Amino acid sequence: MAEPAVNVKLIKERLAFLKGGRFKAWLEICAHCAYCSDSCFFYLAHDKDPKYMPAYKVKQTLDKLYKKKGEVTWEELEKMADIAYGDCTACRRCSLYCPFGIDVAVMIAAVRGILCGQGLAPKGLQDAAKHHWETGNQMAITEEDFVETCKWMEEESEEEMPGLKIPIEKKGAETLYVLNAREVKFYPQDIAEAAMILYAAGEDWTFPDLGWDMTNLAMFAGNAQVMAHSAKLVYDAAKRLEVKKIITSE
Amino acid sequence: MYQFVTGPMAWIAFGIFFLGMAVKVVSLFYLTREKDKVVFNHFSWQWSLKSIIRWLIPFGSRSMREKPLFTIITFSFHICLLITPIFLLSHNIILEERWGISLWTLPESVSDILTIVVIVTVVFLALRRIALADVRIVTSAYDYLLLAITAMPFITGFLAYHQFSNYKFWLIFHILSGEIMLIAIPFTRLSHIFLFFMTRAHIGSEMGQRRGAATW
Numbered sequence: 001m002a003e004p005a006v007n008v009k010l011i012k013e014r015l016a017f018l019k020g021g022r023f024k025a026w027l028e029i030c031a032h033c034a035y036c037s038d039s040c041f042f043y044l045a046h047d048k049d050p051k052y053m054p055a056y057k058v059k060q061t062l063d064k065l066y067k068k069k070g071e072v073t074w075e076e077l078e079k080m081a082d083i084a085y086g087d088c089t090a091c092r093r094c095s096l097y098c099p100f101g102i103d104v105a106v107m108i109a110a111v112r113g114i115l116c117g118q119g120l121a122p123k124g125l126q127d128a129a130k131h132h133w134e135t136g137n138q139m140a141i142t143e144e145d146f147v148e149t150c151k152w153m154e155e156e157s158e159e160e161m162p163g164l165k166i167p168i169e170k171k172g173a174e175t176l177y178v179l180n181a182r183e184v185k186f187y188p189q190d191i192a193e194a195a196m197i198l199y200a201a202g203e204d205w206t207f208p209d210l211g212w213d214m215t216n217l218a219m220f221a222g223n224a225q226v227m228a229h230s231a232k233l234v235y236d237a238a239k240r241l242e243v244k245k246i247i248t249s250e
Numbered sequence: 251m252y253q254f255v256t257g258p259m260a261w262i263a264f265g266i267f268f269l270g271m272a273v274k275v276v277s278l279f280y281l282t283r284e285k286d287k288v289v290f291n292h293f294s295w296q297w298s299l300k301s302i303i304r305w306l307i308p309f310g311s312r313s314m315r316e317k318p319l320f321t322i323i324t325f326s327f328h329i330c331l332l333i334t335p336i337f338l339l340s341h342n343i344i345l346e347e348r349w350g351i352s353l354w355t356l357p358e359s360v361s362d363i364l365t366i367v368v369i370v371t372v373v374f375l376a377l378r379r380i381a382l383a384d385v386r387i388v389t390s391a392y393d394y395l396l397l398a399i400t401a402m403p404f405i406t407g408f409l410a411y412h413q414f415s416n417y418k419f420w421l422i423f424h425i426l427s428g429e430i431m432l433i434a435i436p437f438t439r440l441s442h443i444f445l446f447f448m449t450r451a452h453i454g455s456e457m458g459q460r461r462g463a464a465t466w
Contacts, residue, residue, distance in 0.1 A: 020281055
């Protein structure tokens with residue numbers, strides 16, 4: 001099978017866009033001192049295999065992209081995807097170990113953005129981002145299904161807590177409750193349990209009918225457009241319903 | 251030759267060093283303001299200073315404590331590297347002759363020892379690059395070149411001071427290598443002598459002001 005063509009123009013644009021003062025300084029002054037090695041649990045968990053040390057991960061990805069001015073092969077990009085998605089969780093611990101405070105995770109996230117633009121983000125993350133963009137939640141649950149599930153859980157809780165309601169899109173409520181789409185799809189009893197707690201606590205709360213999924217898998221994929229969209233759905237719901245605070249599950 | 255390296259060449263080297271660094275720091279600042287606004291929306295002088303000071307103190311950070319030998323070596327290296335040329339007797343004599351100013355100076359026997367410390371620690375840093383797998387994997391010829399550029403003024407200065415064979419040759423070589431180092435600073439990673447403060451201020455604020463986490 002022939003390898004897909006690399007969109008070099010797009011990579012060049014991203015690289016130029018990303019090159020602010022931080023990346024410029026960080027990429028230049030990294031002294032390759034290896035203080036960062038011991039901060040990385042990938043490195044420690046692989047019996048100190050040097051290929052997992054943070055500075056090397058940057059050297060193999062973002063640094064390489066700048067040195068080659070974005071002119072890389074598909075094979076090289078695939079290797080970078082293995083590193084950016086597979087060998088780093090972007091936990092930022094290495095930036096606490098670095099004498100210059102170089103934020104490796106931010107650079108890895110930038111690499112993910114570039115790879116995502118080439119369609120190289122892991123399939124699961126790409127699908128979730130697509131769903132979030134199209135339906136407002138990562139699991140493509142329809143508004144009808146969401147409302148149904150809430151009604152069902154309301155009925156289920158009736159015996160234990162008479163009078164319990166699961167309000168949806170109640171304008172002027174005090175609190176907006178948002179959750180993980182997984183709970184709606186696979187663990188609906190989580191909704192009932194959260195509703196019981198909120199009811200027992202006497203909270204004036206509501207779900208929104210759109211923007212109730214607070215997960216942001218697009219962020220992990222490196223898809224900035226959907227990442228912003230997903231966060232904005234929750235933000236817009238809070239504005240629309242004039243709530244004072246947002247509670248998230250998990 | 252001596253006239254050239256101590257005359258126009260010296261002016262050029264110091265000019266490139268000071269001007270180059272000024273241009274670099276200012277342009278990075280403006281580039282950051284234009285493209286990395288995130289750096290400024292949580293900037294804090296308090297967290298910046300804490301982050302800088304902690305990292306200027308030996309064993310001030312967790313990572314320094316985890317690698318004690320390396321920490322001792324790098325601190326000895328950096329301290330001697332800065333102190334020796336500035337407070338060296340012969341450098342201050344030249345300053346006195348030319349401009350009529352001079353600083354407090356180190357006894358010559360002390361500056362001799364500090365010079366040896368620089369040379370020994372550079373050798374250690376080079377050996378460390380070869381010996382440790384995690385350092386070796388990120389090391390390239392460029393890293394050794396920068397170590398050589400930094401060490402050369404000290405090696406040649408040591409040889410000149412002790413008048414090994416051809417004094418005139420070592421002296422000119424010493425002055426020239428010092429000038430090469432000054433010129434290299436704004437264009438290489440050696441610029442960290444100034445950028446250290448900027449990047450540390452950023453991460454100190456980013457972690458501290460934004461989420462109350464210490465970066466040391």
